[in-house]
Amino acid sequence: ATRAARLAKAAEKAARAKDGALPLYIIGTEVPVPGGADHALSDLKPTEAAAARRTIEIHREIFAREGLGEAFGRVIALVVQPGVEFGSENVIAYKPEAPKALTALLDEQPSLVYEAHSTDYQSRAALTALVANGFPILKVGPGLTFALREALYGLDLIAAEMVPGYGERSLARAMERVMLAAPGHWRSHYHGGETSLYLQRHYSYSDRIRYYWSNPAASVAVGRLREVLTGVGIPETLMRQFLPTLPAGLGPASDPEAILLAAVDAVLADYEAACRGG
Incomplete structure (x- = not known):
């Protein structure tokens, strides 16, 4: 969170110097191994709601401490693990019932949505369910x-x-x-x-x-x-x-x-x- 605040401070300074639009931010540390898992996967545990709540709280505290309270108001999403991933040989499909507590947490945070990493190779139905359940930022690459x-x-x-x-x-x-x-x-x-x-x-x-x-x-x-x-x-x-x-x-x-x-x-x-x- 301290690193995120440092990055945000630099981004704010650069945007104001150019008299441009102020940035929107996505926070969070729940990111997968770069390039995907290097082994076959059998199951995946979604981010716990308590951990997501604490992540938001810590970021809010540190942004405020660094004089970035207004910038934190432009945080639009939190990176979490909804229970999707791919390895070298297989894909873990999204199970809508698994992250129910995580989805419910958004009721406490009406200004936020979730970003889901590693949504590659998910079916259209799974992607649609992710969006409907509060994960409308879908990262795809490979x-x-x-x-x-x-x-x-x-x-x-x-x-x-x-x-x-x-x-x-x-x-x-x-x-x-x-x-x-x-x-x-x-x-x-x-x-x-x-x-x-x-x-x-x-x-x-x-x-x-x-x-x-x-x-x-x-x-x-x-x-x-x-x-x-x-x-x-x-x-x-x-x-x-x-x-x-x-x-x-x-x-x-x-x-x-x-x-x-x-x-x-x-x-x-x-x-x-x-x-x-x-």
Whole structure:
């Protein structure tokens, strides 16, 4: 809380110096391990209401002590754990009944809502329930890049089927070389034998591969994939085979960029629907 007040003081000073809009704040310390859990998960305990209440009280006290009472009035949310998380291999789905006491606490704090971390891979129904129960700020990250990787790998397989000379899984092979050459982003997160490590590098929910797309060799491989498929109509049957969650009609449009965007948009659509009440 002391650190939060120090950060808020700096933000207030900067905003006033620029004569700009004063910041809104989200407080709290209930954040997950960066990048998600590195093991299979079986259960998850939501933040206790008493702990959330105490967190709010301590922040209010320290903000006031630091002369930031007015700024605390612009705190809009508290970060908590509603009982959702993902590991490398599985996802803990939201159980609306689990954080009932936490939701009830908002009746005491009418100016606040909750921010929920690690909502990646939750169903539309689960996201809608989160919003309805007081968690309208939904943090998502790897869920989007995972969808992008799925679409890229689907196009990689399609190109291998359709484009002479493209090669077998050219993009996936390039990404394997890139990740093996620079293992810093995945080595401490993935565990097991060689087959398990290979599968996690490419298909883990943690999606550590997302840190490699800006690598020059990866950029070249992605660029080549998009180039060889631009202007090439993909039959609906291949779309159904390799990208079955996307509209088959996207294939004949001959625009791989549109397919990639549609894959990410499909995930975002669940969040938009949830925030609109389902």
